[in-house]
Amino acid sequence: MIGKDRFLVTAALPYANGKLHVGHIAGAYLPADTYVRFLRLWGKEAIFVCGSDENGAPITVRALQEGVSPQEIVDRYDAILRSSFAELGIEFDIYGRTHTPRHNEVSQQFFLRLLERGYLAKRACDQIYCRTCCMFLPDRYVEGICHWPDCGGAGARGDQCEKCGRPIDATRLLQPKCVVCRQQKRPAGDVIIRTTEHWYFLLDRCADEIRRYLDSHPEWRESVRRFSYGLLEQGLRERAITRDLAWGVPVPLPEAAGKVLYVWFDAPIGYITFTRVLCESRGQPEGWKKFWQDETAGLVHFIGKDNTVFHAVIFPAMLWAHGGYRLPDAVVANEFLNLEGDKISTSRGWAVWVDEYLANFAADPLRYYLTAIAPETSDSDFSWREFQARNNGELADNLGNFIQRNLAFCAKYFDGKMPEASQGLTAGAGLLQEIEDSRREIAEHLANFRFRAGLERLMRLSQRGNQFLAETAPWQMRKRDAAACAAAVHIGLRAVEALSIFMAPFLPFAAANLRRMLRLPAVAPGDWLAEPRLTVGHVFGEPEVLFPKIDDGAIERQMRAL
Numbered sequence: 001m002i003g004k005d006r007f008l009v010t011a012a013l014p015y016a017n018g019k020l021h022v023g024h025i026a027g028a029y030l031p032a033d034t035y036v037r038f039l040r041l042w043g044k045e046a047i048f049v050c051g052s053d054e055n056g057a058p059i060t061v062r063a064l065q066e067g068v069s070p071q072e073i074v075d076r077y078d079a080i081l082r083s084s085f086a087e088l089g090i091e092f093d094i095y096g097r098t099h100t101p102r103h104n105e106v107s108q109q110f111f112l113r114l115l116e117r118g119y120l121a122k123r124a125c126d127q128i129y130c131r132t133c134c135m136f137l138p139d140r141y142v143e144g145i146c147h148w149p150d151c152g153g154a155g156a157r158g159d160q161c162e163k164c165g166r167p168i169d170a171t172r173l174l175q176p177k178c179v180v181c182r183q184q185k186r187p188a189g190d191v192i193i194r195t196t197e198h199w200y201f202l203l204d205r206c207a208d209e210i211r212r213y214l215d216s217h218p219e220w221r222e223s224v225r226r227f228s229y230g231l232l233e234q235g236l237r238e239r240a241i242t243r244d245l246a247w248g249v250p251v252p253l254p255e256a257a258g259k260v261l262y263v264w265f266d267a268p269i270g271y272i273t274f275t276r277v278l279c280e281s282r283g284q285p286e287g288w289k290k291f292w293q294d295e296t297a298g299l300v301h302f303i304g305k306d307n308t309v310f311h312a313v314i315f316p317a318m319l320w321a322h323g324g325y326r327l328p329d330a331v332v333a334n335e336f337l338n339l340e341g342d343k344i345s346t347s348r349g350w351a352v353w354v355d356e357y358l359a360n361f362a363a364d365p366l367r368y369y370l371t372a373i374a375p376e377t378s379d380s381d382f383s384w385r386e387f388q389a390r391n392n393g394e395l396a397d398n399l400g401n402f403i404q405r406n407l408a409f410c411a412k413y414f415d416g417k418m419p420e421a422s423q424g425l426t427a428g429a430g431l432l433q434e435i436e437d438s439r440r441e442i443a444e445h446l447a448n449f450r451f452r453a454g455l456e457r458l459m460r461l462s463q464r465g466n467q468f469l470a471e472t473a474p475w476q477m478r479k480r481d482a483a484a485c486a487a488a489v490h491i492g493l494r495a496v497e498a499l500s501i502f503m504a505p506f507l508p509f510a511a512a513n514l515r516r517m518l519r520l521p522a523v524a525p526g527d528w529l530a531e532p533r534l535t536v537g538h539v540f541g542e543p544e545v546l547f548p549k550i551d552d553g554a555i556e557r558q559m560r561a562l
Helices: 022-041 057-066 070-087 101-116 179-183 203-215 222-234 263-281 305-322 354-358 363-372 384-413 426-447 451-472 474-480 482-502 508-518 552-561
Strands: 006-011 045-052 094-097 120-130 142-145 174-178 191-201 242-244 259-261 298-304 330-334 337-339 380-382
Touching (some): 006 022, 006 263, 022 354, 022 363, 022 380, 022 451, 045 070, 045 263, 057 179, 070 354, 094 263, 101 120, 101 191, 101 259, 101 263, 101 305, 120 174, 174 191, 191 242, 191 305, 203 305, 222 305, 222 330, 259 263, 263 305, 298 305, 305 330, 363 384, 363 451, 363 508, 380 384, 384 474, 384 552, 426 451, 426 482, 451 474, 451 482, 474 482, 482 508
Parallel strands (some): 006 045, 006 298, 045 094, 298 330, 337 380
Antiparallel strands (some): 120 191, 142 174
């Protein structure tokens, strides 16, 4: 797929009802940002699209809990999300919002098109109704005892049981209670089951097309393929796409007053809305079509494991049923990230929150660590002690040490200027070859979404560079063979220049600082394959420590705060 010239990359829309934690970042946003940065360095056109998911019951439930309006909730958390992403160096071309008139328009047009083409149907269905509140209760407005016989967990929501993790049929909950009544401190409402009407997406009619679609992508991660084929084997079923709720995209039909589009339906359409808004802002109102309708473009979704069903099955089915859209080329889903051996839980406060992390540490060490332990094929675990060890032992003592040694030696003995390599070294030829091997292999890993492997290959280059310094020992060679010493430093600095490019997708802040120390322009499109810029006599800036070590006290404070 890397052969395509332009790409649209999306990251799952985060709910604007809470802050980001490290599991969110490791799951979708960091790998997506790394991939986009790499594409541009390779010389590809790439736009990166995301935004706040502001519709649906999760927002209104939070508003109920806090006694404020849904608008206040989404405004507050949209700002927090944007700030956390920016400080972490995750840079979108557009970060939109779904609770806007423009997104309503695009989503409603999509709904009407599916209705016109016969892929939607109105059905009568049973739903929980609170006679005290005089309202139907969306899934998350109901809590009770899990109906699965081997669970029986209390506090199960009407969509999922937190204890066993399985989906819930709200009408089968034992001892159901109204969340609205509880939040308003009223006696438990008179909860009954009542019939209402909703519109359903006839997903079963798309089964053959979805199977052909999955068959055409044997290169996808096995977890995504296995899960998606499993759904097909169970038989795809029609799914409700509307809800009785006041907050969301209104259903655009006269008989649907008081109903909105189910958030899972309108959220992925947000990718289309935001792409259109971005292209319009650039004076290209039809430009979105070259990403969503042109098969020569690449379309890649980055998601967490729990979003697989929507991005690998349901959204492709929606696009196909609508007609005129191309289907995603890749759905890159990560598994879950745990914390200190336990599942991350926002309700229990068991999480490392991104904004709190950034108040104490730099962004790049977290980007490095989350990539190094990325849950690409299985769940992984965040450990504060391991975070410290990897920062100090790998970033500081390996990568940072190699860069610092080269620049400091050049500053001290060559007046901070690139020395001449008039006398070649056999060992130096090996390091130069290592640079080119790294250039090719890191690119291959990133093009195929193997971010951990790409980072490991980057670190092997710096390890090889440190070995080269140990083998050539320019500080000893300086007096007995000045030309050989100059050649060794020249070749070491060539490796440093290459690292300033290879680091950029993974460690953008450190890469930018290194380019400044090298007095080279910021990395630009096409630089991955560009010829070296450092020439004999090039004047470097003052060397600085790229990766300060983290002391025990800082880590102990974080562990006490959990």
